[in-house]
Amino acid sequence: MPRLFLLLLLTCLSAAAQQPLKLWYAQPAAKWTDALPIGNGRLGGIVYGRVEQEHIQFNEATLWTGRPRAYARSGAAQYLPQIRQLLAEGKQAEAEALAEQHFMGLKDHEETYDAEKATWLQKIRAVSVAQAVAKPGWKPWTVPSPNGWESAGLEGLDGAVWFKTTFDLPAAWAGKDLTLSLGRIRDADVTYVNGQQVGTDEGISKKRRYRVPAAALRPGRNEVVIQVINYFDKGGLIGVKEKQPVFVAYPEDASPETGVALSSDWQYWVQDANPPLAPSYQASYQPFGDVWLDFAPDGPVSGYRRELDISQAVAQTSYTQDGVQFTREYFASAPGQAIMGHLKADKLGKLTFTARLTSLHDKRKTYRVDDHTLALAVQVRDGVLRGVSYLRIFSDGNINVTDDQIRITNASDAKLYLTAATNFKSYQDVSGQPEQLAKQALDRLAKPLHEDLKAAHVRNYQQLFNPFAIDLGHTASEQLPTDARILKFTPAADPALLALYLQFGRYLLISSSRAGGPPANLQGLWNESLTPSWGSKYTTNINLQMNYWPAEVLNLSACTAPLFSFIDQLARTGQATAKTNYNAPGWVLHHNTDIWAGTAPINAANHGIWVTGAAWLCQPIWEHYQFTQDRGFLRQQYPVLKEAARFYASFLVKDPRTGWLISTPSNSPEHGGLVAGPTMDHQIIRELFKTTSAAAKVLGVDASLQQELTAKAGQLAPNQIGQHGQLQEWLEDKDDPADTHRHVSHLWGVFPGSEISPAAPKLLQAARTSLTQRGDGGTGWSLAWKVNLWARFRDGNHALRILQNLLSPAENGTGSEQGGVYKNLFDAHPPFQIDGNFGGAAGMAEMLLQSQTGALDLLPAMPTAWARGSVRGLRARGGFVVDMKWDGGKLQAVDIKSEAGQKCVVKYGGKEVRFATKAGKSYRLTGNLTP
Numbered sequence: 001m002p003r004l005f006l007l008l009l010l011t012c013l014s015a016a017a018q019q020p021l022k023l024w025y026a027q028p029a030a031k032w033t034d035a036l037p038i039g040n041g042r043l044g045g046i047v048y049g050r051v052e053q054e055h056i057q058f059n060e061a062t063l064w065t066g067r068p069r070a071y072a073r074s075g076a077a078q079y080l081p082q083i084r085q086l087l088a089e090g091k092q093a094e095a096e097a098l099a100e101q102h103f104m105g106l107k108d109h110e111e112t113y114d115a116e117k118a119t120w121l122q123k124i125r126a127v128s129v130a131q132a133v134a135k136p137g138w139k140p141w142t143v144p145s146p147n148g149w150e151s152a153g154l155e156g157l158d159g160a161v162w163f164k165t166t167f168d169l170p171a172a173w174a175g176k177d178l179t180l181s182l183g184r185i186r187d188a189d190v191t192y193v194n195g196q197q198v199g200t201d202e203g204i205s206k207k208r209r210y211r212v213p214a215a216a217l218r219p220g221r222n223e224v225v226i227q228v229i230n231y232f233d234k235g236g237l238i239g240v241k242e243k244q245p246v247f248v249a250y251p252e253d254a255s256p257e258t259g260v261a262l263s264s265d266w267q268y269w270v271q272d273a274n275p276p277l278a279p280s281y282q283a284s285y286q287p288f289g290d291v292w293l294d295f296a297p298d299g300p301v302s303g304y305r306r307e308l309d310i311s312q313a314v315a316q317t318s319y320t321q322d323g324v325q326f327t328r329e330y331f332a333s334a335p336g337q338a339i340m341g342h343l344k345a346d347k348l349g350k351l352t353f354t355a356r357l358t359s360l361h362d363k364r365k366t367y368r369v370d371d372h373t374l375a376l377a378v379q380v381r382d383g384v385l386r387g388v389s390y391l392r393i394f395s396d397g398n399i400n401v402t403d404d405q406i407r408i409t410n411a412s413d414a415k416l417y418l419t420a421a422t423n424f425k426s427y428q429d430v431s432g433q434p435e436q437l438a439k440q441a442l443d444r445l446a447k448p449l450h451e452d453l454k455a456a457h458v459r460n461y462q463q464l465f466n467p468f469a470i471d472l473g474h475t476a477s478e479q480l481p482t483d484a485r486i487l488k489f490t491p492a493a494d495p496a497l498l499a500l501y502l503q504f505g506r507y508l509l510i511s512s513s514r515a516g517g518p519p520a521n522l523q524g525l526w527n528e529s530l531t532p533s534w535g536s537k538y539t540t541n542i543n544l545q546m547n548y549w550p551a552e553v554l555n556l557s558a559c560t561a562p563l564f565s566f567i568d569q570l571a572r573t574g575q576a577t578a579k580t581n582y583n584a585p586g587w588v589l590h591h592n593t594d595i596w597a598g599t600a601p602i603n604a605a606n607h608g609i610w611v612t613g614a615a616w617l618c619q620p621i622w623e624h625y626q627f628t629q630d631r632g633f634l635r636q637q638y639p640v641l642k643e644a645a646r647f648y649a650s651f652l653v654k655d656p657r658t659g660w661l662i663s664t665p666s667n668s669p670e671h672g673g674l675v676a677g678p679t680m681d682h683q684i685i686r687e688l689f690k691t692t693s694a695a696a697k698v699l700g701v702d703a704s705l706q707q708e709l710t711a712k713a714g715q716l717a718p719n720q721i722g723q724h725g726q727l728q729e730w731l732e733d734k735d736d737p738a739d740t741h742r743h744v745s746h747l748w749g750v751f752p753g754s755e756i757s758p759a760a761p762k763l764l765q766a767a768r769t770s771l772t773q774r775g776d777g778g779t780g781w782s783l784a785w786k787v788n789l790w791a792r793f794r795d796g797n798h799a800l801r802i803l804q805n806l807l808s809p810a811e812n813g814t815g816s817e818q819g820g821v822y823k824n825l826f827d828a829h830p831p832f833q834i835d836g837n838f839g840g841a842a843g844m845a846e847m848l849l850q851s852q853t854g855a856l857d858l859l860p861a862m863p864t865a866w867a868r869g870s871v872r873g874l875r876a877r878g879g880f881v882v883d884m885k886w887d888g889g890k891l892q893a894v895d896i897k898s899e900a901g902q903k904c905v906v907k908y909g910g911k912e913v914r915f916a917t918k919a920g921k922s923y924r925l926t927g928n929l930t931p
Helices: 003-018 076-088 092-102 113-125 129-134 434-443 450-465 482-488 495-512 543-547 549-553 557-582 613-628 631-651 679-699 703-715 761-774 780-792 796-806 835-848
Strands: 022-025 036-039 043-047 053-060 139-141 159-169 178-186 188-193 196-202 207-212 220-230 236-239 248-251 266-272 289-294 301-309 314-321 324-333 338-345 351-358 363-370 373-379 386-395 398-401 406-411 413-422 469-471 666-668 671-675 856-858 869-876 880-887 890-898 904-908 911-915 922-926
Touching: 022 482, 036 301, 036 314, 036 324, 036 495, 043 324, 043 338, 043 413, 053 338, 053 386, 053 413, 076 092, 076 557, 076 671, 092 671, 113 220, 113 266, 129 159, 129 220, 178 188, 178 196, 178 220, 188 207, 196 207, 220 236, 289 413, 324 450, 338 351, 338 450, 351 363, 351 373, 351 386, 351 413, 363 398, 373 434, 386 398, 386 406, 386 434, 406 413, 413 434, 450 495, 469 495, 495 549, 495 835, 543 549, 543 613, 543 780, 543 835, 549 557, 549 613, 549 835, 549 869, 557 613, 557 631, 613 631, 613 679, 631 679, 631 703, 666 679, 679 703, 761 780, 780 796, 780 835, 796 835, 835 869, 856 880, 856 890, 890 904
Parallel strands: 856 904
Antiparallel strands: 022 301, 036 043, 043 053, 053 289, 139 266, 159 220, 159 266, 178 207, 178 236, 178 248, 188 196, 188 220, 289 351, 301 314, 314 324, 324 338, 338 413, 351 406, 363 373, 373 386, 386 413, 398 406, 469 869, 666 671, 869 880, 880 890, 890 922, 904 911
């Protein structure tokens, strides 16, 4: 082995040994975003590490609301010409109104809802305010609950809930009309003062300020009663985000600051928790259940530590109590298809606890299975899916199982095995047998020793994790707990935290995306809420795609299998939407989808009619081929590319003013409303046409289609530079240089696309101007996108500045949140959204290696703070694997393994070398690119 390569290898291995890849903390988790995630691609757990009551919240990837159904609205296509004409005439509002009425997808339950809602409202309104107040069972409540009553103890509750409190009327206000300020309410309310109705409204955007006539008021204490009607999702008294006081009463001619506050002693009474199922465009990912381990209080604790070892995918908690050392270890095994735990005490008979299973689902039950096993069965409220989970415990102590719990006494060792399954088989088939599946998985674990099960888990996980390693340097900050490191983080003070963050991103992808399961959703695999933000589903105008940005370059190609399986499903369901909405061949996908593979436009016309989801999801297919050179894969997936290209070739129309082909109707994601000809669409479609044509050429098929797509790519509206020197976001030059919108959609051609590159310097500069105007702030995923963009601009210091923002504390100590990371390194949108973790990891890889222009561009965006380091296992297009070492900010050595025998072009420091390669052979170059 040559000395240079041996030195490089030893350096990488030494770095891996120095740098413990652990998240660790000196206290238990106080909340979900403090706790530590484990997962095997299908089963996920969040481990709190509490002493007296351990909590493991768990998910099964196929437990969603909804059902197999049609998503596209019949007859939509007949309105397409009219919508296009209105947009061409500049009548955006009219186009959106027409599209809202006739072009959006079908909602589940929409056919029966209005009649059922009317009947239900009549029933609940039959209860008078006096009758409600007289009801027994009123309970204390805290107001406001900004994230809905779900986050304050009423998880999953929809329906009619009454709230009451009081205020004292100052004697000086006698005879005056008052204003009662209640802020925002989800969703509808009827508000009473002393039994008299003073106001009613509906909609969370409306601030409730009701006039209270003097005649309704009493001297001294006055009672406020509010009936809140919440049809679906979150509900309650949520207040407002403004400086003026809310939950106050004040004279009509005065300001809120002069008001008297409503008493903080609120109470509530649930009148009806079963409203009719509200219409919904798409389904929501659901939590499954919770494992609780209750330990008797036994004195003070010392030496507490909880950690997540991402080199082994094992979480552990340890502490000493009453002279006994306790350890708890958990992992989610892919080979075993179970979450496994091992509890130990270092003294005989000192381990005693009770294990329980609970769930937030109303339809749930637990029952005894056998002498070691407790079961939990759940049924989602709005949908056809149900699930079963088994918890089996083996111990050297006494075990007693009832229908409610497993009791372990006088033990020193206990092993826990949790399995779960649902009746979901595919987006068309819900005939699965969860009881049988969960039991089969459990029975397979009966014979092997726990140590062998753990070894199999670690071995399986490390096959994916170990091929990559990175070292960015080391400081004393590495000795701090992870939450303290986040608070103190700067790239210079703690470069190893960035390396840990990158590897944590890889850990999350391995844990949430394994062959045979669904792809990682908006929260990966982990969700604690029945009403998660954005349904925790698949947002396809960037978020699903961003989840897989690190997969190829960071040596996790195997984790893309669920994505490609899902794309195959969408390509089938998207055919119906293409025909129904556009009378076009091929397939289309709009800005969101769910486990049932819905492809129709949803939510609202001003952002839901975005047509290029299918085209963008074709990009990772081509990227996978570029990185792996796997022709068999390309041949298998080529029909997906071809049918998407056929749709857009049919969909595009000629702009009468310019003669260019344009995409209409569509939007620049979530920005600017429904328009004709957004820049992002044209960039994505142009790349789809080029890559589909290239794929056809590789496979030797469809020569005429190649010609058609090449011609149409040339006719698409080009990228344009606007009046402010910016890359135009729309067909018209109307960008606002003061706009800091979170989406930077028109920069898609820089990243993840590649058409705007140093080969087009004017466009590249215009794109850079646009990104500068948008600023360095943003939500978590937006920051992650900007890291990748600044890397493509070859500005490593700016990319690192954005990374520092991405790793800033999401919680600022005042109760509000911002983009950044939570204590467990989960990305904050806010709230938690996993794409920022994945996008940030990919951005760091882009800083070290780029290959989108046909060459291996080494250290293209190296920041000055990363003066010394090494990386092993980066992957590049062309089928290359790259190891590098640098010092003083300069490349010292590079080892390039060719897996496909392609010609290799390497660039660094203004130099370029080209050489032929053979499959399986490695090529070693110095920092000067000499052999």
